[in-house]
Amino acid sequence: MLTLAEVAAEPALLTRRVGLGDGTEVVFRPLTHADAERLAEFLRELSPESRRFSTFGGYDLAFARELCDAIARYDKLRLVLEEAGSGRIVGLLELALDLHPSDIARYHEAGIALTAADCRFGPTLADDHQGRGVGTLVFPLVADVARRFGRTRIVLWGGVLADNARAVRFYEKQGFRTVGAFTEADGTRALDMILDLPAPPDD
Numbered sequence: 001m002l003t004l005a006e007v008a009a010e011p012a013l014l015t016r017r018v019g020l021g022d023g024t025e026v027v028f029r030p031l032t033h034a035d036a037e038r039l040a041e042f043l044r045e046l047s048p049e050s051r052r053f054s055t056f057g058g059y060d061l062a063f064a065r066e067l068c069d070a071i072a073r074y075d076k077l078r079l080v081l082e083e084a085g086s087g088r089i090v091g092l093l094e095l096a097l098d099l100h101p102s103d104i105a106r107y108h109e110a111g112i113a114l115t116a117a118d119c120r121f122g123p124t125l126a127d128d129h130q131g132r133g134v135g136t137l138v139f140p141l142v143a144d145v146a147r148r149f150g151r152t153r154i155v156l157w158g159g160v161l162a163d164n165a166r167a168v169r170f171y172e173k174q175g176f177r178t179v180g181a182f183t184e185a186d187g188t189r190a191l192d193m194i195l196d197l198p199a200p201p202d203d
C-alpha cells in the first residue's frame, strides 16, 4: 500500500498521460513543491461559479503555497492535471485520506459507517476544461490512486451543492449514489454521495 511520503518522494509513481480526445494531452500527477505559482494561476482564474461549487481557503499565491507546503504533512493527496506542452494547471483533484468527524456523523445518520477504508474526494477543473468529458476521463485514475492507498469507497469532500447539476450528473456517471442531504451554513442544500470502488479492470 502506498504512503503519502512515498508519493512525495517519487511523484512518478502516480504520474500518467491522458489524451483528451481532441489531440491534446494532460499529465495527471501529484502536486509538487514546485507548483505554487502555477497552482495560484489556476486558482486565480476560477470563475465565481466554480468558486461557489468548489470553495477553497484562498485563490492566490499564499494559499497555493499553503497547499504545496501541506504535501505529505497531513492526510491530503492533491493531484493536478497539467496541460502537456504549456505546463498550465487545468485541474486539481483532491483526496483526503482521513475522515472528518462531521462527515462521519452525517453518514452515520444515513445508516453508513465510514471506516479507514473510506476517503474523501473533491475535483475542480479550470472553467475552460469543464463539461468536456475531462472529469470522466480522469476519474478512473483517481479511483486507482484511492485503491493504491487501500481505500474501497469514496465519499464527496463536503458533499456537492444540490444545484450543481453538472457535478451531480458527473458523480452519478462514475457510480456514486446519493445517501443523504444537508444544509450548508448559508442555507444551500447539499448532497452526500458515496461510491463503492469497483474491482480494478483486468490488464
Ligand SMILES: CC(C)(COP(=O)(O)OP(=O)(O)OC[C@H]1O[C@@H](n2cnc3c(N)ncnc32)[C@H](O)[C@@H]1OP(=O)(O)O)[C@@H](O)C(=O)NCCC(=O)NCCS
Pocket (backbone or CB within 6 Å): 050, 053, 054, 122, 123, 124, 125, 126, 129, 130, 131, 132, 133, 134, 135, 136, 137, 156, 159, 160, 161, 164, 165, 166, 167, 169, 170, 173
Ligand atoms: C464537476 C466537474 C469536476 C465534472 O467534470 P467534467 O469534466 O466537467 O464532467 P464531464 O464532462 O465528464 O461530465 C459531466 C456530465 O454532466 C452533464 N451536464 C453538463 N451540464 C449539465 C447540467 N447543467 N445539468 C445536468 N447535466 C449536465 C454532461 O452532459 C455530462 O454528462 P454526459 O456525459 O452524460 O453527457 C467539473 O465540471 C468542475 O470542475 N466543475 C466546477 C467545480 C465543481 O463543481 N466541483 C465539484 C464540487 S462537489
